[in-house]
Amino acid sequence: MVQVSSVYLLSALTIVNWGYSLGICQSGECAADYFVPEISLLPDKDCYSDGDSVDLTCDGHFGGPSTNQCIGGSWTLPTSTCEVFICQRPMGDPALMLSPNESTYTARDLVTYSCMEGYILIGTDQATCDQPGEWNPSTVPDCLVACPTPNVSNGTLSFPGPYQEGDTVIVTCDDGFSRGFGLGSPPITCTEDGWDSEPVCYADCLVPAVDNSDHMSDRELTHEETIEIHCNDGYSYNQGHDFQVQCNDSVITSGTPDVCHLDCDPLSHPINGEVSGNYLHGTTAFYTCDFNSKLNGSTEATCEDGVWSNGAGVYKCYEFTCTVPEISDEELSLEPNKSVYNGSEVIEYSCPDDMMLVGKSNSTCVDQDLWDMTPPTCESVQVSTCTAPTVTDDGLRFEPSKDSYSIGETITYSCDGDLELKGTVSATCEDENQWNPPSLPICSSGHVHRVAILLMSVSVFLPKYFA
Incomplete structure (x- = not known):
């Protein structure tokens, strides 16, 4: 009040x-x-x-x-x-708006109520300051959340808007449309956050009849409805006897065949071999032979509407051998080394340590006296080295001492007896005949060096003494 x-x-x-x-x-x-x-x-x-x-x-x-x-x-x-x-301003919902918008009103003043956008007015839309401090009518209207009118294609609503929070509406789809498989006509409710679900009417799907199956007449499916179709015995589709189709808003997602295709009769196993795979329409069977044998025909066959692509002939796996390959390179070796090799047997080629193998390192006997590749060859390997340093100093030595050195190899210098090493103590072979550092150290006598120093000192002292 x-x-x-x-x-x-x-x-x-x-x-x-x-x-x-x-x-x-x-x-x-x-x-x-x-x-x-x-x-x-x-x-x-x-x-x-x-x-x-x-x-x-x-x-x-x-x-x-x-x-x-x-x-x-x-x-x-x-x-x-x-x-x-006067009358005080009516107090109500925070979303309620008054026109004119004043803090106090005088006698006979009329106010008009409305709500902010997104809300709907519940109650009278006007009031008059009729008695001291009293509005007529005295009840202030409410502002409830307003839900927009759902835009439902191919369907109708149980009553027209406007819609307020708490309203429940039934959506009825037109013929040929549905809310989804098993849903019927579920209601939607206006909440403070809007409608609690999206009212959509999806188009149904027509699944045509499939010959040679248990689905011999057209059938209509609702959105998201799935059925399983079974091909008759001896028939299949997409490499299987059973398959599923599902409706997704007028589209059959998995596709539907017009017919289940005739399967093939089992293939005869080849002599000394096997057949793998099934015999359904669209599948491929594979022939394999025992070790040391080969099939006298195609190794695979595909079933198309009850007919094998190879005519379902009877095949045979025959044994074969290979003689030793002709090798022109005397440096080339092979293992095992024998005169006759069984079918599918593999030999390995190799070269001496200082030579390089050029070509494939193995070969397989694939048919009678037929290897899958020609033998490789052996070629010499050119390796950069350094020759031993030329030493002119009789007392200088280096280790290890040999005629040539590999790239990256290092030698260490030393002197004989009491001789002292002057210069680098080691050198490394970095390229063809290139030592680093290139200069050699020298060996000198420490005693001779001290005598020379003494003589120099005397030569300086004596002139001063006799002056």
Whole structure:
């Protein structure tokens, strides 16, 4: 209930014609100021003639007669009252909007209710400040979440909008359409987050009859409905006797054949061999032979509508051997080395350590005296080396001592006896005959060196002594 912040009462109960007494109106006229200022008069003028009637209205709580008449210079009835009051702003849902939007309203003010976007008004859309602090009607409307009208193609809704939170709608799909397999016509509900599900009517699918199966007549499927079709004995589709089809909004996702195809009779096993695979339409069977033997025909056959691609002939696996391959390279060796090799036997080729094998390192006996490749060859390998350093110093030695060195190999220098090594202590072969560092160290006697120093000292001292 809205509270009244202030009320005041203005009334005039006097029956004296003040206007006449003040000399505003002529004799026999009635003055308008007989009524309180809050009352509106119709017609509105300062003085009224004898016999004039006036209608009285009030922007507030009206009391007394609503009309009066001037007779002989006096009003015939007592004056009316007009109680002026205010009403506080109606309090309601946060989404509720008022027009005009004020904090307080005066008597007879009219407000119009509405809701923010996304909400729907529940209740009356207008109210009047009718009594001090009271609105008429007194109940403030609510604003509930509004759900948009669902756009349902190929279907109808149980009742038209607008829709508010809590409303439940039944969606009925047209003939040839459905909400989905086994769903029927499930309702949708308007929640504070919108509709709880998407109302879609999906198109049904027509599955045509399939010859040579248990599905011999057309059938209609609803969206997401799946059926299994069984081919008759001796028939198959897509390499199987059974297959499934599913409807997805008018489209059969797995495809549907017109017919189940005739399977093939089992193939005869070749002599000394086997047949693998099945005999369904569209499948391929494979022939294999025992070790050391080969099939005298195609190694595979495909079944097409009951007919094998190879004519379902009887095959035989025959044994074969190979003689030793002709080898022109004397450096080439093979293992095992014998005069006759069984069918499918493999030989391995090799070369001496200092030579390189050029070609494939093995070969297989694939038919009578037929190897799958010609023998490889052996070629010499050119390896960069360094020759031993040329030493002119009789006392200089290096280890290891040999005629040639491989790339990356290192030698270490040393001197004989009491000789001292001056220079690098080692060198590395980095390229063809290129040592790093290239210069050789030298070997010198430490005793001779000390004598030379002594002689130099004497030669400097004696001249000074005899001077």
